[in-house]
Amino acid sequence: MTKRVLEVSDLKKHFPIRGGLLGGTVGYVYAVDGVSFHIDQGETLSLVGESGCGKSTVGKSVLRLFPLTSGQVVLNGKRIDDMSTGTLRPLRRQIQVVFQDPFSSLNPRLRVREILAEPIRNFGLANSEAEIDEKVGQLMDKVRLPRDAVNRWPHEFSGGQRQRICIARALAAEPDIIVCDEAVSALDVSVKAQIVNLLQDLQAELGLAMLFISHDLAIVEHMTHRVAVMYLGQIVEVADRKQLFGAPRHPYTEALLSAVPVPMPGAARERIVLQGDVPSPIKPPPGCRFHTRCPYAFDRCRKEVPRLQDNGAGHQAACHLHDLPAEQNPLLNKAPPTAFRAA
Template sequence: MSTPLLEVNDLKKHFPIRGGLLGNTTGYVYAVDGVSFSIEKGETLSLVGESGCGKSTVGRAVLQLFGITDGQVVLDGQRVDTMSPSTFRPLRRRMQVVFQDPFSSLNPRMRVRDILAEPIRNFGLAKDAVDLDDRLARLMDTVRLPRDAIGRWPHEFSGGQRQRIGIARALAAEPDLIVCDEAVSALDVSVKAQIVNLLQDLQKELGLAMLFISHDLAIVEHMTHRVAVMYLGKIVEVADKRSLFSKPMHPYTEALLSAVPVPIPGMARTRKILVGDVPSPINPPKGCRFHTRCPYAFDRCRVDEPELRAPAMHGVAAGHVAACHLHDLPAAENPLLKAA
């Protein structure tokens, strides 16, 4: 069996809360609290969940934009979270990012040429000036922008065009993995579809792996291979796209999917309305973190934290895991199976 391109093992990121005159630590924000997943070469894994669940923090931790509290980040068999900045630098080229906001992620004081040339120069990828120019021209072709636009400033482009420039900047370093952190959420619907199609085409052409962070399940269904669902700093379900969308095994996933607009006019769908607010990541609930909003919660959910494991039942696809005590009940008493 081949080694995954990226492995994340029990990742934790706790941000300290400081207060008082001396700025002493008074508590922690448990933004990410024990997340594990892997991404194969050429695969897209989507990380989904409500705002504030910790999915963007996972992306930044994978990229080593800050230190992690605990756990491991392994790139192609090499653990990177313990590397010094100088040792990690050659590997940084292999992991790039496309940010959410195409307006603030580009330096307004740099022309497109300089924005795209910066990573090429930083990693010493061009042999000479002629090679640099050739690489820049090919990057513009790759993201479907005219070559003569390379001399313009970022403010001269639309939002969708700026995001194409952001994608070209990520591709300039010739990465193996791209983290797309809500890369299409700030765009209009028609432009969003164009960028998603571009990302899919690039993945096929270049063999890229992607960590696609999003809250838009309609987009996720269109472009991903597997989906990991996050809630309050933890992954509660992981499955391939078809299994998760057809047969969710966690009440939170069930509620998220029920809110996705139905593409067929007149088709009915039963909404699963979650009551209450998301608990604070400073003081997460004991037991299952979702039990305060779960319509199916019972006594065990309030005291015992469920493990992420495959439900022991017929018809569950390989690799489909969920953290839910409902799957320890007899099938006739499991409300998730009745709903299905």
């Protein structure tokens, strides 16, 4: 049986808005509003969506970088969302993170050896300096950097090399899961491909689980096992990679896929241009949050919040269209996006 590494249930993070003469709370930003998902050992779950939809806030909430409004986060069978800082500290070894900007996330005053040795010391994973040196050397081998580079400073490396160091630092704690928060979005195209391939190789070698947060659907389609699509603080669709890219079951996912460049010259595909702007997370619209931009919206969408329900083979979507007869559902009567049709 596959081990469940991370389980998130009804996660909410609402940021208070301060104002008025006394600086009281005048409202909330509903950044994440009822998100649930799970990740198994050796699996990659990608979290995708437009900028500002709450993807990174989910990642930081799972990492307990700030207190949650409500919900549960279970890591390797232990609930961590309500743990005190002291109780949580030894469990932080099990979940590590690779941030978007590899330069700002590295201490410029420490050489690479000290950066990689710090988590080894913090979690008591070595008994001597000689053992630390050996572990640091092995980490450099894993991310395909020369061992003698451990005596250099972060500014002496390129962006891709810095990100490899960040990955090595995450691996130093011997985690079960790594949160990659836009980990390749700041890199050049060729370097991006190298880092993605490295992450896949490390996952296969070490059995790591990954929460891969990204807006780059081409990268996601290449490396993920399952995909969760977010819109305005909520997950609107979850499916296996092939199911989601081959036959999306939510109008928002359909629009996202239509915007991905077609890799085959001359191939035709209908581009879906959504009307209007994303509503404010301070005052989300009633009913389905996507109804203000959805080309298929009807009265029920404006009044009733759709439930994330399974439409078969583990493919979940939060859309009232799936309560209609199949012949009346426009999502079920379309060809899959050209770029993702199976050969």
